[in-house]
Structures are given as structure tokens and as C-alpha cells.
Amino acid sequence: MGQKPGELEPTRSALHYFGAEVRRLRTARGLSQAELGRLLYQHRDLVRKIETAQRLPSEEFVGRCDDALDARGALRRMWPMLVRERRLRRGGDPAGSGYHSEASDRPVLDWLLAPDTSRRGRADTEASLSARQTLRSLRELDHACGAGAAYTAVAGVLEDGLDEVVAASPEVATGLLELAGYEAVDLGADGVAQRHYLRALEVVGATGDRLYGGYIVGVSLAHLALHCGDAEQAIRLATAALQGTERHAGPGTRAAFRTVLARAHARRGDERACMASLQEVDADLSRRSAGEEPGWIGYFGEADLADEKAHCFFDLGRFDLAQQEASRALRLLEPMRVRRRAIDAALLASCLARMGDLEQACAAGHVAVRQARATASFRAKHRVALMMAELHRHGHLPEVKELAELVRATLPTSTAAGQGAATRPSTAR
Structure with missing residues (x-):
């Protein structure tokens, strides 16, 4: 038998x-x-x-x-996700290029214990204005096209002139490194992302910008820990950021830190702690005033909060609330934020599938696939794969078959999956 x-x-x-x-x-x-x-x-x-x-x-x-x-490529498309899972199971690859939670501990502790010598507001020079424009252009390219199209350009700037950018504008240098880290995550290169973020923390620590350092710790590194499945580390990092910036953080910045706390509590299944954090986020944002926050946190608004809440509620199994917030995020997100729209549409489809509304789930899935194919993003395609996993047991239904065929026909069978990032170790010290 x-x-x-x-x-x-x-x-x-x-x-x-x-x-x-x-x-x-x-x-x-x-x-x-x-x-x-x-x-x-x-x-x-x-x-x-x-x-x-x-x-x-x-x-x-x-x-x-x-x-x-x-x-027809459906299995090959999963290879980058399997590679990433292998890295996470092994705690990094033999060459040491994978993500390691403990690698962040000492740098973050050093930042937390360092004397508070914040001295922001350096006057712009021609060189710093040029660097700022470069950073703005690269961020726009990342939003529109994903890291698969933008990372090489960002890494090239870091490789060719990071020291010059640090001298001209440390804040812009930190922004470039933070963007490089974010894009490395988007390529599935979590270890490379961690090293970019730690280098950014090193730069910002040397210049005394306490608040930006808190952002690197409490948002960049904490989100990376969460992305790699370490919710406890994400809680520690977000808490450290709140403590380390207590004298400097405005309500918008505190809300960003507390949103990561909420995500981490949700990932642990602690609904009470998650909801308490989200209530604090709402209270912080209600006190936010235009112009009082640094420019680099200006992106964090109602659309991003709805996205974060949707992920919280999905992890908690509150699929009705998750569906509402994902729909709200999609209504509020700017059209140019293609990657985020792909991720939220796929999350919406997953929520609807869990709720048993398969027709609407597949409709949202079509939106997710159309957005994902327009951006070279590992994370967007990963979320589409998770969406298809939610629909897997309904694969016999015509609407699910049609969506699966759309995925096979329109999404590439592989992504960069960190290959581009892994070839530039000198920019990720």
C-alpha cells in the first residue's frame, strides 16, 4: 500500500x-x-x-x-523564495552574508549609550543640494520601478562617492544607505540590507543626529527583523528607538516606531499589546503638526498606517478588519507607489480568501498581479505567491484557475533575489 x-x-x-x-x-x-x-x-x-x-x-x-x-515557470518562480527560506533556516549562509539578529545588538547598544550630541540643521552647500537631488530621484525610481531597477544605481552612488556624500551631507549619506538597505530587502538580500542599515547607523552616530539614528534602529532594522521572522528582536529595536529619542522625537516619528511595535506584537499573536500600540499610534498622529517633523518621516501618513494595520490584523486572524484597512490603503496610496499597491492588493486578496469571498479575492488578485508585473520587486512577487498559497485549496475553481494562468503568463519566472546586492559588498560594510 x-x-x-x-x-x-x-x-x-x-x-x-x-x-x-x-x-x-x-x-x-x-x-x-x-x-x-x-x-x-x-x-x-x-x-x-x-x-x-x-x-x-x-x-x-x-x-x-x-x-x-x-x-510553465510556476515552480521556477518559487526558487528565490526557497533560497531565502534556506538562508533564514540556516541563520545565514556559510559565507556569512545572511541576516543575523545578533549582528545588530552591539551597534544599537553603542548608539543607545552614546552621549546625546544632536546637531542637526547644517547649512546646505552646492554639493549637499546635488546629493539631496540624487537621493530624491533614486527614491522616486524605487517607488515606481522597484529595487530590481533601482538598486544598481543606488549602490553605484555609494560605491563611487560615499565618503564625499558623508562630508557634504551626512543626512543624505544616511538616506542613501537606508534606501540601499530597503532595496536590498526588496531583492531578498536580507543580510546585505542589515549591513547597509548598520553602516547608516555608524554614519549617523558619528554626526550626532540622534533622531535619524532612532529611525534606522526603530524602523529600518526593526522592520528587517520582523521581515526575517524575529518579532522579539523587532520589539527590542523599536523600544530602544523610543527610549533613545525620547527628547527629540515628534508625534509622527513616535507613531512610526510604535507601528513597528504593533506589527511585532501581532506577529507574536498578542492582540492586546498590538491594539494598545495602535491606539498610541492614532493618538500620536492626532497631535502631529505640519512642518514639525523631519523630512525623512514625511511619507508616513494615513495610507502607510492603513497598510500597517492591515498586516497587523491579518497576522491576528482578524481578516474582516484587515480587509477594510487594505482596501483603505489602496484608496489612499498614490498611483506611483506600484510596489506597495501590489503588496496591499495581494494582502486584500488573501483576506478575502480567508473570509470565503473567492470571487472578490480573485478580482483583487488580478489587481495585485498587474501591479507586481510593473515593478522589479521580490517582495511584491513574494506577496503574490503567498496570495496564491491562500487560494491553493480552491485551485479547481474557474476563477482561481484564471488567476493562476495570469500569474504564469505575466510574472517573470525569477527575480534578482539578492544577486545584484550580493555582488557589491564594499558598499555594505
Whole structure:
């Protein structure tokens, strides 16, 4: 007798989703695990372990499986996500380029204990104005096209003239490093992102800009920790930022820190702590006055807050509230923020799928795919994959089949997945 197939949860991880897709495609073609193994020149036990999420596949296995099962790129598209999962499971790769929570501990402690010598407001020079314009242009490129299109340009600026930018405008240099870190996350290169952020913290610490340092700690590094599955570290970092900027942070900046706290509490399943943090965020934003916050926090408004709340409520299993906030975010987001619109549309589709409204879920999914194909973003395509994992058990329905076909036809089968970022270690000290 054959073994009973192991239970899979496609929404649990990229590995579970990949295994579920391999099993679905194999059974649809009437193949046994042994028969698929012969087509792949692999033992049936390896097929079984991969289908049951007990074993991470190799890139060769993924490619051959895609060909043998006529997946038309659907399996190859998952490879970057499987690579990232492997890195996180191993705590970083053997070369040390992966994300490590503990690597942030000492730099953040040094920042927290350093004397408060904040001295912002340096007069602009021609060089600093030019650097500021470069940073503004690169941010616009990132918003519109994603890191796959923008990271090389950002890293090139850092590689060719970071010291000059630091001398002309430390704040702009920190902004460039922070943007490089954000884009490295968007490429799936979490370890590279961490090193960009820590270099930014080093620059800002040397110049005494306490408030911007708090942003690097409480938003950039804390969001990265959350992105890599370490909610406890995210809480520590956001708390450190609140404490370290107590004398300097305005309500808008505090709201950004507390939003990360809310996200981390939600990820831990602590609804009471999450809701308490969100109440503080709302109170902070109600006291915010135009012009009193630094320019780099100006982006954080109602659209971003709705996005953050949607993710909080989704993690807490409050899918009705998550659906409302994701819809609100999409209404408020500017059209140029293509990556964020893709992520929120995919999140909305996932919420609707959990609520059983599959027709509307697929409608939102179509929006997500159209937005995702317009941006070279690992995170956007990752969120689309998570959306499809939510719909996996409904794959027999015509509307889900149509959406899956749209994904296969319009999204590329791979992303940069950190390859571009990994080739520039000199800018990520």
C-alpha cells in the first residue's frame, strides 16, 4: 500500500507551498512519486520528502520539475523564495552574508549609550543640494520601478562617492544607505540590507543626529527583523528607538516606531499589546503638526498606517478588519507607489480568501498581479505567491484557475533575489 500523503499547509511557508504545488501538478498528470522521480532522475523518496516539506529542493530539481510537470515557470518562480527560506533556516549562509539578529545588538547598544550630541540643521552647500537631488530621484525610481531597477544605481552612488556624500551631507549619506538597505530587502538580500542599515547607523552616530539614528534602529532594522521572522528582536529595536529619542522625537516619528511595535506584537499573536500600540499610534498622529517633523518621516501618513494595520490584523486572524484597512490603503496610496499597491492588493486578496469571498479575492488578485508585473520587486512577487498559497485549496475553481494562468503568463519566472546586492559588498560594510 502507498503511504498516505503528508498534510501540507501551503500558507505556512514557501517550502510547504512548493511541495503542495508539486503534488497537485503530479497528481493532475496521474504520476506516482516514483514515476516523477524517474523523470527527474531522482529517487522517489526525495520526491516524497520535498512534497511533504521535509527537504529543501535544489535549483536543478526545481527546474527539472517545472519542465517535467509542464508548470510553465510556476515552480521556477518559487526558487528565490526557497533560497531565502534556506538562508533564514540556516541563520545565514556559510559565507556569512545572511541576516543575523545578533549582528545588530552591539551597534544599537553603542548608539543607545552614546552621549546625546544632536546637531542637526547644517547649512546646505552646492554639493549637499546635488546629493539631496540624487537621493530624491533614486527614491522616486524605487517607488515606481522597484529595487530590481533601482538598486544598481543606488549602490553605484555609494560605491563611487560615499565618503564625499558623508562630508557634504551626512543626512543624505544616511538616506542613501537606508534606501540601499530597503532595496536590498526588496531583492531578498536580507543580510546585505542589515549591513547597509548598520553602516547608516555608524554614519549617523558619528554626526550626532540622534533622531535619524532612532529611525534606522526603530524602523529600518526593526522592520528587517520582523521581515526575517524575529518579532522579539523587532520589539527590542523599536523600544530602544523610543527610549533613545525620547527628547527629540515628534508625534509622527513616535507613531512610526510604535507601528513597528504593533506589527511585532501581532506577529507574536498578542492582540492586546498590538491594539494598545495602535491606539498610541492614532493618538500620536492626532497631535502631529505640519512642518514639525523631519523630512525623512514625511511619507508616513494615513495610507502607510492603513497598510500597517492591515498586516497587523491579518497576522491576528482578524481578516474582516484587515480587509477594510487594505482596501483603505489602496484608496489612499498614490498611483506611483506600484510596489506597495501590489503588496496591499495581494494582502486584500488573501483576506478575502480567508473570509470565503473567492470571487472578490480573485478580482483583487488580478489587481495585485498587474501591479507586481510593473515593478522589479521580490517582495511584491513574494506577496503574490503567498496570495496564491491562500487560494491553493480552491485551485479547481474557474476563477482561481484564471488567476493562476495570469500569474504564469505575466510574472517573470525569477527575480534578482539578492544577486545584484550580493555582488557589491564594499558598499555594505
